[in-house]
Amino acid sequence: xxxxxxxxxxxxxxxxxxxxxxxxxxxxxxxxxxxxxxxxxxxxxxxxxxxxxxxxxxxxxxxxxxxxxxxxxxxxxxxxxxxxxxxxxxxx
Amino acid sequence: xxxxxxxxxxxxxxxxxxxxxxxxxxxxxxxxxxxxxxxxxxxxxxxxxxxxxxxxxxxxxxxxxxxxxxxxxxxxxxxxxxxxxxxxxxxxxxxxxxxxxxxxxxxxxxxxxxxxxxxxxxxxxxxxxxxxxxxxxxxxxxxxxxxxxxxxxxxxxxxxxxxxxxxxxxxxxxxxxxxxxxxxxxxxxxxxxxxxxxxxxxxxxxxxxxxxxxxxxxxxxxxxxxxxxxxxxxxxxxxxxxxxxxxxxxxxxxxxxxxxxxxxxxxxxxxxxxxxxxxxxxxxxxxxxxxxxxxxxxxxxxxxxxxxxxxxxxxxxxxxxxxxxxxxxxxxxxxxxxxxxxxxxxxxxxxxxxxxxxxxxxxxxxxxxxxxxxxxxxxxxxxxxxxxxxxxxxxxxxxxxxxxxxxxxxxxxxxxxxxxxxxxxxxxxxxxxxxxxxxxxxxxxxxxxxxxxxxxxxxxxxxxxxxxxxxxxxxxxxxxxxxxxxxxxxxxxxxxxxxxxxxxxxxxxxxxxxxxxxxxxxxxxxxxxx
Numbered sequence: 001x002x003x004x005x006x007x008x009x010x011x012x013x014x015x016x017x018x019x020x021x022x023x024x025x026x027x028x029x030x031x032x033x034x035x036x037x038x039x040x041x042x043x044x045x046x047x048x049x050x051x052x053x054x055x056x057x058x059x060x061x062x063x064x065x066x067x068x069x070x071x072x073x074x075x076x077x078x079x080x081x082x083x084x085x086x087x088x089x090x091x092x
Numbered sequence: 093x094x095x096x097x098x099x100x101x102x103x104x105x106x107x108x109x110x111x112x113x114x115x116x117x118x119x120x121x122x123x124x125x126x127x128x129x130x131x132x133x134x135x136x137x138x139x140x141x142x143x144x145x146x147x148x149x150x151x152x153x154x155x156x157x158x159x160x161x162x163x164x165x166x167x168x169x170x171x172x173x174x175x176x177x178x179x180x181x182x183x184x185x186x187x188x189x190x191x192x193x194x195x196x197x198x199x200x201x202x203x204x205x206x207x208x209x210x211x212x213x214x215x216x217x218x219x220x221x222x223x224x225x226x227x228x229x230x231x232x233x234x235x236x237x238x239x240x241x242x243x244x245x246x247x248x249x250x251x252x253x254x255x256x257x258x259x260x261x262x263x264x265x266x267x268x269x270x271x272x273x274x275x276x277x278x279x280x281x282x283x284x285x286x287x288x289x290x291x292x293x294x295x296x297x298x299x300x301x302x303x304x305x306x307x308x309x310x311x312x313x314x315x316x317x318x319x320x321x322x323x324x325x326x327x328x329x330x331x332x333x334x335x336x337x338x339x340x341x342x343x344x345x346x347x348x349x350x351x352x353x354x355x356x357x358x359x360x361x362x363x364x365x366x367x368x369x370x371x372x373x374x375x376x377x378x379x380x381x382x383x384x385x386x387x388x389x390x391x392x393x394x395x396x397x398x399x400x401x402x403x404x405x406x407x408x409x410x411x412x413x414x415x416x417x418x419x420x421x422x423x424x425x426x427x428x429x430x431x432x433x434x435x436x437x438x439x440x441x442x443x444x445x446x447x448x449x450x451x452x453x454x455x456x457x458x459x460x461x462x463x464x465x466x467x468x469x470x471x472x473x474x475x476x477x478x479x480x481x482x483x484x485x486x487x488x489x490x491x492x493x494x495x496x497x498x499x500x501x502x503x504x505x506x507x508x509x510x511x512x513x514x515x516x517x518x519x520x521x522x523x524x525x526x527x528x529x530x531x532x533x534x535x536x537x538x539x540x541x542x543x544x545x546x547x548x549x550x551x552x553x554x555x556x557x558x559x560x561x562x563x564x565x566x567x568x569x570x571x572x573x574x575x576x577x578x579x580x581x582x583x584x585x586x587x588x589x590x591x592x593x594x595x596x597x598x599x600x601x602x603x604x605x606x607x608x609x610x611x612x613x614x615x616x617x618x619x620x621x622x
Binding site (some may be wrong): 039040045063064065066067069071072074075 | 336337338339340341343344345363366367368369371374580588
């Protein structure tokens, strides 16, 4: 399997969040900047975060262990994408 | 140590005995008992200096996970008023209704809630006393809102001006709004006597000391938050309130704060399990793990205890109307598996001073081993719904042949045989749990009916989980063209967990033989994928 990059994860994340916002009837986004905090921006709440995790696990094709990710970074696009990519590549 | 008749007394004793101990952690900083005492007595003295604002003896606390929120709760109590928690994460329309219905004329506001304050000020027909402990001076507010009275931190009365109020055990300690079936939240009045009798029992049962560090996972608008605050402050312990962000990784918070007592809804266990945060022996600092608010699955308890092996686990049960919790069950690795029903940990046995009756629909006691509605009374039974005699009368009943009044919980339980524990089997009415929150489906229906103008509206919990439901779906008899617009309108009136995920419109909704809407048939439609 080819290596998953943070950019791959970010592209997936953008599609996912865009789709979610549309299905909720909310204003969609074109891009998710790396410093965007999904929680504080209201794009996901703690309930929606679980759905997002499930989607990321499907994308990464493995269970993701979030235990080691700092909560300050868990919902910020850049660190989240790097972390998921590392997990997908079995490096974290 | 004797427990007084007012909820603030335990805090005052602790502030005297342990002035330099940490009392509360919030927003990344800690207030000692001395600092919390200083701030809360200054707030209280300011309220006392303006008695015209306490004709209705209630003060609203518009704060979220902040030190100002905690000092606000104490400040309200120390002034002699009860507190009414408001929550900025709720839709402002709901907050407006709660504040207006409470008739409180004093309000304590933290920085994060200030952007929503103007809505309350605009809507108020009466002058309000507004206390903002997070800002130095309130002169800008005075300029912009001359009809109201404002106080920033520097403008509060001195602590020395505060006078301890006369304890009124039957007075309201807090007024908490819960979901109401008519679309209007119900105000549950809980007295000082209700809470102090509860705390008296629980601090001794759990042997809380000044060395304990308790989690504070609940928002102030969830009555379980009162457990953390008043259990800790009764004994000089430390409550640790995670930020909204830290709630995403509760495990790290347990370790960082070295917590000894954990209290949450069971959904948090499922959440942590899902995110890989329940590994063996991760939370060895915990000596006590408590769960309440929804059914606790056996599998969740087992997973939790693997991660927190040094802790005693207890499952608590209790509606807001019976003050935080009124029954409990201690987990036993062997016995519980034989006593659990539907893989849910039993709710156990009533607290001292609380009485249980399991009845049929005519309020006659069922035989041991049979199912029925749980009725309870005793020292923790609430006073009634605020300014709502009809709703109060509907839940207070005198069962046939009984001399005393009981509260109808609406919960289905099995009457124990012999010394077995009570087991919880679900809700009798249409109150359900959505991700740990108590939701009255009727409230959602009322809002949808109001917005659409259509009468045939049925809300159901979907998808169904062992503890309730993960969300809400709404069936509508008639046509609604713009589902997104409808959802937005609902979002403005209800918290996010009550906002329906989908709407299903049809010319005629399923009905049963009595020509009543058939909820069960609607759930079956969802099971079949419509």
